[in-house]
Amino acid sequence: MIKLILKYIAFALIATFANISMQYAVLHGYTGPHGLLLAMFCGTLVGLVIKYILDKKFIFYFKNKKADFFHFTIYSFTGVFTTLIFWGTELLFNRLLRFESAKYIGAFIGLSIGYIIKYQLDKRFVFTEYSGVELSEFEDVKDIEGMTMIIDIDGTLVADNQSNVSLKTRETIESLKESNTVYLCTNSRNHKRNAEIERALNLKIVSAHHKKPSRKILKEMDIKDHERLVIIGDKVLTDGLFAKRIGARFIMVKRKISGKEGIHIKAINYIDDLFYNFARLFKNRFL
Numbered sequence: 001m002i003k004l005i006l007k008y009i010a011f012a013l014i015a016t017f018a019n020i021s022m023q024y025a026v027l028h029g030y031t032g033p034h035g036l037l038l039a040m041f042c043g044t045l046v047g048l049v050i051k052y053i054l055d056k057k058f059i060f061y062f063k064n065k066k067a068d069f070f071h072f073t074i075y076s077f078t079g080v081f082t083t084l085i086f087w088g089t090e091l092l093f094n095r096l097l098r099f100e101s102a103k104y105i106g107a108f109i110g111l112s113i114g115y116i117i118k119y120q121l122d123k124r125f126v127f128t129e130y131s132g133v134e135l136s137e138f139e140d141v142k143d144i145e146g147m148t149m150i151i152d153i154d155g156t157l158v159a160d161n162q163s164n165v166s167l168k169t170r171e172t173i174e175s176l177k178e179s180n181t182v183y184l185c186t187n188s189r190n191h192k193r194n195a196e197i198e199r200a201l202n203l204k205i206v207s208a209h210h211k212k213p214s215r216k217i218l219k220e221m222d223i224k225d226h227e228r229l230v231i232i233g234d235k236v237l238t239d240g241l242f243a244k245r246i247g248a249r250f251i252m253v254k255r256k257i258s259g260k261e262g263i264h265i266k267a268i269n270y271i272d273d274l275f276y277n278f279a280r281l282f283k284n285r286f287l
Contacts, residue, residue, distance in 0.1 A: 004059065011054040012115040019047030019111065020104055036094070036103070040087055047111075048079055059119075060127035071126055074277050078121040082114030089113070125277055138253045139172045141232060145179040148221075150206065150248075152233030153186040153197055159258035160265050161188065163196045173201050180230075183221065187211040187238060213242035235272045236279060252276075 026039035052075050056062045062071070086107060093106025138156050154160045157169055176182055184205045186194060194205055207217040212233075229248035233239025234255040243250035255269065 015047040015051035019043040022046045062127045082118045085114045086110035147230045148181045149230045155234035155255045159256045212238040
């Protein structure tokens with residue numbers, strides 16, 4: 001633990017030095033308006049990138065290279081709070097203390113406070129293997145009885161736009177069907193693929209006219225007791241919001257990925273993952 005603390009302090013000092021050095025360079029190379037704000041922005045960016053690389057490799061030992069941009073986005077978001085502390089302290093010292101190095105002293109103090117807070121945020125919300133790291137696979141869903149279940153297809157039962165349902169997934173579906181009423185639901189309009197899924201699982205896909213999170217989907221189902229509704233899916237912004245709008249319980253599962261998803265699907269997943277992590281920060285009721 002002591003070794004970890006010493007490393008984190010050392011990396012914070014390195015990032016702080018890079019930040020302040022960049023500010024110094026900008027202030028002495030640029031004489032136009034708003035020089036201090038420009039210097040603070042450039043210094044913050046340089047310090048942020050350096051600190052991210054050091055934290056990832058030597059503090060949290062994070063090895064997922066595929067999600068670098070995603071995790072850096074979350075890392076930057078948690079840095080907003082600490083940046084406000086750092087900037088506020090620097091501007092305060094620059095205004096109250098009338099000597100040249102006052103702003104640098106304020107920056108050092110603000111960064112020190114900010115990094116302590118940021119470590120806790122990064123440990124909890126950033127350096128996790130996947131946004132759904134705390135989530136279970138769909139195949140682990142069990143011990144649910146007497147409910148009406150609406151189960152998402154793409155990302156939950158199969159990877160996006162795929163039709164091959166694994167044996168384990170089929171067994172889970174059959175187990176849930178024994179003590180629950182089960183329906184499928186998808187926003188995909190690949191009717192041929194959807195029909196294959198229906199036949200493979202012997203289940204009906206509800207809603208041919210509406211997409212999640214529309215409440216109109218329920219008009220196709222004879223459901224009166226919304227308290228016994230369960231929505232199972234991999235996305236907060238469709239499955240989770242749908243559950244919230246109809247007053248159902250939401251079970252979020254780890255997303256199935258094939259690696260062949262198109263750019264638009266990757267973008268949708270990326271946005272949903274961002275929202276999921278932001279929701280975790282604020283303990284959103286979706287989760």
